[in-house]
Amino acid sequence: MLSKLYPKMYVxxxxxxxxxxxxxxxxxxxxxxxxxxxxxxxxxKMAPEIERWFRSLSEQGFKVCFVSNNNEHRVSKLCSSLQVPGVHRAAKPRRRGLRQALRLLGTKINETAFVGDQVFTDVLAGNRLGVYTILVSPLAGKEFIGTKINRQLEKLVLKRIKRKTQG
Ligand SMILES: [Mg+2]
Known part of the structure; x- marks a missing residue:
């Protein structure tokens, strides 16, 4: 069970x-x-550099499909802008949504990788099905850590300013 939580690749x-x-x-x-x-x-919105990266994936011959637990609106908006298929309300860590994606692409389990930011939904679903799982650091998490650091710096600066004005 525990081994099902480990991705094959981490980036x-x-x-x-x-x-x-x-x-x-x-x-x-x-x-x-x-x-x-x-x-x-x-x-x-997807960042322009990520959008470019997705276009290069297609150019290199990779078939792409999105598999999200989010709603149809969110998924279809992204899919239509990149012109790739998608599965919404995928119910990961269940395998159902991933199986649906394989059918949409006409691809086999051993020819497929799945990239996601969460161990308990994405990696678990992918490993249960047997596709090649890739865990990626969350995008918003990075921003959030950045914000936290900024707040800490802010605090230090404010402290100094206070000291100066008091002294
Ligand atoms: Mg996610």
């Missing part, structure tokens, strides 16, 4: 995914979670 950014390595493993299709994997959960 801190989508750009770190070694596409040549995936090709050598026979991977032809890549499924992606949406929230915090390709778009921050609190945003509606």
């Amino acid at each position: 801190t950014s989508l750009f770190q995914i070694d596409l040549e390595d995936l090709k050598q493993r026979g991977i032809k299709s890549i499924l992606f979670d949406i929230d915090n994997t390709v778009i921050p959960w609190d945003s509606h």
Whole structure:
């Protein structure tokens, strides 16, 4: 059970995914979670550099499909902008949504990778089905840590200012 939580690959950014390595493993299709994997959960738009990366995936011959537990509106908006299929309300960690994605792409389990930011939904669902699982650091998490650091710095600066004005 515990081993089902371990991804086959761990990266801190989508750009770190070694596409040549995936090709050598026979991977032809890549499924992606949406929230915090390709778009921050609190945003509606994909960053332009990520959008470019997705276009390069298609150019390199990879088939792409999104598999999200989020609603139809969120999923279809992204899918239509990138012109790729998607599965909404996928109910990960259940395998149902991933199986649906495989059918949509006409791809096999051993030819497919799944990229997501959460161990208990994405990695678990992918490992249960047997696809090649890739865990990526969450997008919004990074921003949140950045905000926290900024707040700490802010505190220090404010302290100094107070001291100066009092002294
Ligand atoms: Mg996610």
